[in-house]
Amino acid sequence: MPRTAIIADHDAGRLASVGAVLSSAGYAVASASDQQALAKLLADQPDASIVVLDQSFAEAATTSPILLLVDLANGVKTAPGNWHGVADFIVKPPSPEELVFRADSIIRSVAARSEARHHAERLRERLRDVSAAIRTTNDPRLIADHVVNGFGKTFEADRVLFTTFEDQRVPRITAQWTRRNLPPLTEGLEGSEAAAHRLADRLWAEGDVLIVDDHSNHEWDGDDLELRDWMSGMNPRTSALIPVGEGNSSLGLIWITQLDSPRFWSRTEISMIQHVAGNVAYGLIQGHLISGQQQVLRQLQQLDQAKTDFLATVNHELRTPLTSITAYLDMIRDGSGGKLPDEVNRMLDIIVRNSERLRRLIEDMLAVSKPDYEATGLHLAPSRVGHTLRIITAALRPLAEQRQVDISLDLDRRDPDVMADEVQLEQVFTNLVSNAIKFTPRGGKISVGNTYGDDDDGNPCVIVQVTDTGVGVPEDEIPHLFTRFYRASNATSGAVPGSGLGLAIAHDIVDRHKGTMDVRSKLGEGTTIEVRLPVTGP
Template structure:
């Protein structure tokens, strides 16, 4: 066995002795040298400062007349006996320091030096141990923060605490609480079996203790259960028997004013002293766990809502597609028979009946347009508004649209003007879909422009907002206008302006939404400017090069 003195001899020890008195300097140095110290001497403040810059001593022994320099090593002051009371107060403020009255006996000198060095070593070990503990628990916190999976969070916690504190068992459970998912996780050393019943506690009892600790910002840390169960942990004693801890820490996990779970760290065979640093770090990690579980629970709830919304949206799309198919077949048959009746296939049609048939034809045409709009919406949902791109003369497309809709405008005594002063630019686009866009815009303008009003469709070359070449198409009318607060909702499916609804203007609320989706698919955008009672301008900006 290695003796304590032999252990000391294995540790290289150095000392700096500073004293203006040559006799004391020699005597102090000799005493330390005889105890195994390698001694450096200084007889002045300057020579002491030089040695402190050059050496990293185990201890510094300084006469009070030379004191005052910053010293990192343990400091032993040599003081006059009559100044002992005053010097004692000043030494206490220096931290790792002590004093001895001069002249000091060699035995007392060596004893004081050994005590100081030992205290310094203990303090250094404690600092290093605390730093290692902080680093290990920082890693646990980082792992907890890096995931939103509540089961991973729980497993990182129990394993991290078990390995960091050298525990025998660590158990974590959440209570029945809307803020977090229900979780029970445990970790144990390799030679132990898991506890089949978890904590083996009644939740009301555990929550009562946890709430009390949480409200006081405390951890119930017991160094040795064999000595006593304190009054504060009597409720835990009854259900701690299956784990039979020797020492344990019962840690509340909470948020706001109440706990939401509990961590139990158990040492089974030996007592353990829980330090203030350990308790503080445990509480910090527990706070990260609470935040992580709450966030993961919120995200899980949000993901479930999103999933349900997507299912509802898909059901709506499937419904539209089914209804469109079921409506188109009988409507096609109705339209065909109407044409046959009007053509006289079944015999001459009286004038009064012919007028009735005209009304039926117009309304069947309205129904057909509604079905086409719904079919367009369902196709866009299924196919993502796939485009068939080709060079398109935009002026020519606008001319086709205005010519086709001019009879409808003239029926309502509304004029349509096509302004192509900006030329007939060619862009890369899907001509069929662009024709649908401008048909919707112009037909809307006709619908909401009173008799005697006018519509101007203009086209000009204009740079896009991102600086790329583009064209701008304006559809301006002198119609009823749109309430300002409703403009942001115009491109929402099935939305109809309040004045359209109040005046019973027919429509599905799909036209502008479809137009907006098609323009967006072309990497363009639409803008609406309107003044109630004075008309509306809808601008469509499209890139020349296409999407």
Template sequence: MQQASAADLTARVALLERRLERERSARRTAEEIGERATSELFEAVQNLQRAQAEIQGRADQARTVTELAREVRRELDLDGLLQRAARGLGEALGADSCTVRLTAGDRATALARWARPGSGCDGSAGTPLGDPAAELAGGSPAGRWASTRAATPVLVGEQLVGWLELESSQPRSWTERDVAIAEGLARELGAAVSQARVYADQQATVERLRELDLAKTEFVSTVSHELRTPLTSITGYLEMLLEEALGELTPHQVKALTVIDRNAQRLQLLIGDLLTLSGVDAGAFRLDLAPVHLGTVVADACAAVRPLLERRVLDIAVEVPDDLGVVHGDGTQLERVVSNLLTNAVKFTPDGGRIRVAAADDEHGVSLSVADTGCGIPLDEQDRLFTRFFRSTISQEQEIQGSGLGLAITKAIVDGHGGGVDVESAPAAGTTVTVRLPRHPPAAGVA
């Protein structure tokens, strides 16, 4: 019994030792797992912190580049643009000076320098670090970053157009952030330089066109004045001939002189129109403002176009109320407006058609319209009706005479009165032109 009990005790002790060892092994394993997990967690936290720092750094770089680019793109003048870039990059990177140099081959085409006040650095950077020609031979040019000077290329596509050069009076370490911001601004600057050059070319073109337009206006005005003098003599002698002051005429001669007189009057009107538009362009066209009865203006205009109605079969209706009231305007020029509209209506309305002239008060002043049942105007041409010398395809196809100046002059006169002109038209359905005039125009001139 005693021997059995001792054996049992020994077995139990051995079992307990094995259990204890297993527990110790499990504890060691758990500790190792815990240590590894803690290490991995610590490493993950560090990676996360590094990633967050990198994201924040990139966001800061992008924000800085965006702000610099926005500041640069605010300027369209090339010199001003380069100066903004030099100052902005120098201040953003804490450099003592920054130089923006545009190049064409070995030749500098533009230069802008900025130096920090009191830095002792005058910003007169020398040649770029790295020869652009040598760099291009091996592919895209690369920047150079030394302890006191740095340079990064400005590219448009694959073409080298310049350099951004930074300088520090003391040795320093240029960080990845510095490089990223400089390279980012260099990319933006390449696009901005292209934009500025295109803008400069456009401005030069506009200036040349303005000079040509001024020369054209002066030429037209000079020629018109020069034509008026001999034309006055021609019409004077025509009048004497038709009145037979220089001798009796045969019917055939009278007919021939009448044709000459009619075309001389057309030429006089054309010269008058050209002089009017030249005056508008030069700012010399003025309105003689006074109280005007539109009913009288319409009646006088109808009388002026009456010769056009000879040998024509047209139904003309005038609907102007007696109590229409008074407009403060230039009676002569307003009669010219109505005459131009009536002349067009007569020209473009075939025999058997109708023309209606109407006027009425509205809430803003007075409206006057001339409507016809003529050939109408194609929709795609209506936005050019008031363009000088414009003649619709219909007028050209039907060989209807005209200079294309009447509606341009009409609009200039109405604009001078502070009013507006509207057109409603459709091919083969007629045209209605409506002029709206305020009671009191804002100015006595045409801009």
């Protein structure tokens, strides 16, 4: 493609001579002698190779490089940089040789800058792809592979090595890329890791990289001689060593090398590599954290499954002998073995009560040990909470009287329907009332009641409260009461029997009914447990 030149000068003779010189040098020349003609030429040829202007046309608007003709004899001593778009200037009248030389130099300089910009943009685009690939994975091995492959192809290197050091923030990884069928390195740094780590730490602290333009005459730091000897075994011509780090220390080192041809590393290229190295550090740290979390999660799942299997096995092994014990107790109490003295009957009553406690414990443990416990289907039907509370209170009143605890029932005359699994709802309130009896000392009081109100969102609900004057719960332990197998410290120290499952199971059932359960308690004064269940009708 021929070079094009636009020239403008009010002096017809100079205009003709400049045009002739440039034409003879191979330029396609267009000329103008006034501002209007120049403006038309610039509009018609916006991409002219060069524009040669007399200084009187210096304000012309063009994106092409300008060579300005100035007259120093008249005192014009202004540098070309003070005129917009002026690449250089030459004194009038220019010699033909100098004119052509200046024009050619400007064009070559502009072309070089344009090529540098395009090269930088191509590198930037390729390295953006590398960074994007790094961000798509949390696998440290894939991240390392993306780094070496991306750098190797982008910079047309012969070898790229990336290694991490011993550091709890990242896993140990060595990845490499080679071209031209070069044999891979067998063991990465092969014993030079300590020297590489020292170099990486120094570079990271200085925010710098190490560029070796020519290995044959590079002056090495004394601490890097071991690393120099390792690299010399591969006969590199030029190298770039880039630290990968985070915080105050390095995590790894990237080595990019060419074996035969020299290479100049521009500041732009180094900045891009450092940017990608920052993404690498972030990706490795995040990936390592996620991998660790996933491993912990798998271990917890395995432990949970082992716990579930253990509980299921223990429950099965306990239920069989307990069933036999209960059956024989019933036979003895029915008189199958003859009439028993009153003292023996009292002993049997104690055995029966404790076997019943053991049965309830086994049932609770069996419930939470089922793998599908949380997803167990509910058999929902319209249910009256007041009716359920009457049944439970009547069933547990003998136990309360035996412990000399007064139990009262206060029901709202309105008893709206709730959609509930009545069997599971009975289990909830049985647990709450029996707990209240268990933790209330002799002479204490328990009240069970329900009201019709609204939940926190203003929706109608049934509110059930079970209040006792028992031992209470320490305030800091209240948030843990619904945790399976958790028991309050005063219950444990007081040797009050229990498994720590009753409240956890009750809370799960209420939650699956779209309800809520809250505890208010004061140590030594008593506890109130409130259950709110959404209603389905008036």
